[in-house]
Amino acid sequence: MYFEHKVIVVTGASAGIGADAAILFAKQSAKVVLVGRNEGALINVAKKCEEAKGLKPLIVKAELTNDNDVRNIVTKTIENFGHIDVLVNNAGVGIKGGICDGVDLYDRAMATNVRAIYLLTSLATPYLVQSKGNIVNVSSIAAFKPIRDIEFLPYCISKAALDQFTRCVALELGREGVRVNSVSPGCTKTSFLESAGYTKEQAEELYKYRDTCIPLRKVAKSKEVADLILYLASDRASSITGAIFVIDNGENLM
Template identity: 45%
Template sequence: MDYDFSNKVVLITGASAGIGESTALLFAKLGAKLSLVGRNEAHLRAVAAECEKQKGVKPLAIVADLGTDEGVQKTAKETLEHFKRLDVLVNNAAVGARTTLLHETDMKIFDDVFTINVRGVYLLTKLLAPALIETKGNIINVSSVSATMVALGTLPYGMAKAALDHFTRLVSLELASKGVRVNAVSPGMTVSSFVKRLTGSTDEEYQAWLAATSKYIPMGEPCVGDDIAKMIVHVASEHSRLVTGTIVEVDGGMRFGNFSNAFSKQAK
């Protein structure tokens, strides 16, 4: 199955590491013109440089905090001013949180999670929807199986991802008549610095934790960033031209296993 994104403009948020980085590199290999957004300037520019090596197409790197309206507005404005169009929006930027029980939760954590994971996605999509309608483009929201799995210590994050899933379905209905598809890709446990930070582990401890928790995943191993990137590309491509309003899980069957108990004890 061939994928070609030559002359397509793809905006990826949270592109400086993890799933966002893997997704940026894969789209670059497929010829896309990239707008990459992240908060860590050094990491973002390093990813942009690697993307340019793939096909010689220099990405636009935007340093912005999508937890602020100013950062979201800057992202939309600079992308459209630079490329004059948009074909694919990948809403990947997110923050995680390892929390205590409901009655002990710090509301700042709740606010931070919802500001970036929900409000930022809502506003950026709102600002870029007209451009996507013009190109009959599509939107991929990066969700999480935490939206449907119940595990202690994940309340704000799980709620935010559940909201993102519902946002996906509703916006897909709003934009279907305009020719714009809206879907979500929902990763399970994915090897990344994002998860490592939430566990608070050293490198050795994190590797040991991955090995121990993999037994709770029916297919026996966690995802890597490229697993998620390949699904994002597939859903964004013409091979999925009638797929909309869908939440696609990439999790090795994790949602069917007994992973939530281990997750409650060890991670986010």
Template identity: 30%
Template sequence: MADLDGKTALVTGGTSGIGLAVVRRFVTEGAHVVVTGRSAGKLDDVKRELGDRVTTVQGDVSSLDDLDRVYAAVAERGTGLDVVFANAGGGEFAALEEITWEHFTTTFESNVGGTVFTVQKALPHLNPGAAVVLTSSNIDVKGSASFSVYAASKAAIRSFARSWAAELVDRGIRVNAVAPGPIATPGLSGLAAEPEQAEALLGGLASGVPMRRLGTPEEIADAVLYLASPRSSYVTGAELYVDGGASQI
């Protein structure tokens, strides 16, 4: 039997990179996946690829109205939720003297606010024994020059995993975080303004990893599957680093 056979999962930010890899893995493991993303075209691509194993809903997690539409789609299915992967978010480089209010609020509204209200609005739909997985980052313990706002937002995610695990344990709901290191995704290369800069950025990040390479979205999907499945039934409040040893060695 597949790890998520007959389960219903929600993946936010599921149209590319880590999110899309998780959607594919969950479907392979037997789940029906509700997928959110901001791009209607990318959602259409996901639907064409995975068919009736997914329900796609366009929306931005920083919009409460959009989240209400997501959970209306969940309610319409009538199966509740067994897994929530709160993944949507992002960030941009800005040195301390360059940080603007817009940069700060955009990052925190998406990464922090989006995660808070994605999970809060999921509560009425979570089945007994459900698993919530949050996307943090190994930067939450490392820090990075010119990436401080993003790092702070991910440190908040780590804190949420602990606090929410304590709040929801009596419902049999587990809450954990997955902390990727540098992963070869469009979002990572998109931090650079030009292709040449992207190549230098990715090479520099890979050189800082003990394994001397970037991770793949599929490697993160494997970790998320573990935290989402009964295989991690005695794990809650934890953060699983999947970063080639960068935060540990």
């Protein structure tokens, strides 16, 4: 899977799945654009990317719920690299809560997990059409069914909306030769649960519990999810579009 001369925009590249994906793309000679809010973490990921093949990544600090920041991602990428080949809409936030916890939680989940992706994809599309590029969205098995044992209503519906976004945009852009796919992880060890408000101890407990009950008796590693993102973004997947790829150790079967 070579990505030489390819420009890959990865949102949420400062941590977890996005950071691993960015580093893997860099190892395959891609020019990566690292998007996130935590500048220190982005600089660390950039160093690892540069060490791979000597190509300097572009860092774009962006709060994805801010439209101007989202516009700046595309502007800066084009100014620096001139084109976009792959957009990885990976950034996402886990929002806990149930139906009586207020609609603000819904707004927060949708703002990051759906609206920002909608806007960024629309701005990147003319460039992806030019390059006959592709999009990989990072969804979740929470799109298919509620998460067991924890109330995650706003998150679950945001990811269900994202899956339909993937299918609709895949249909729309198919005639332009642009592929659009999605990766749907189950429980994956990252800082995701802590960002969603769990303590480190609670997160460890949840992993331990899943280690005993998920069919394959383990949770996924972020690098495994990153590998799947790379596959879908590569020419090897040239006949795949509108697909939702589950990577969950069988969790969805439970």
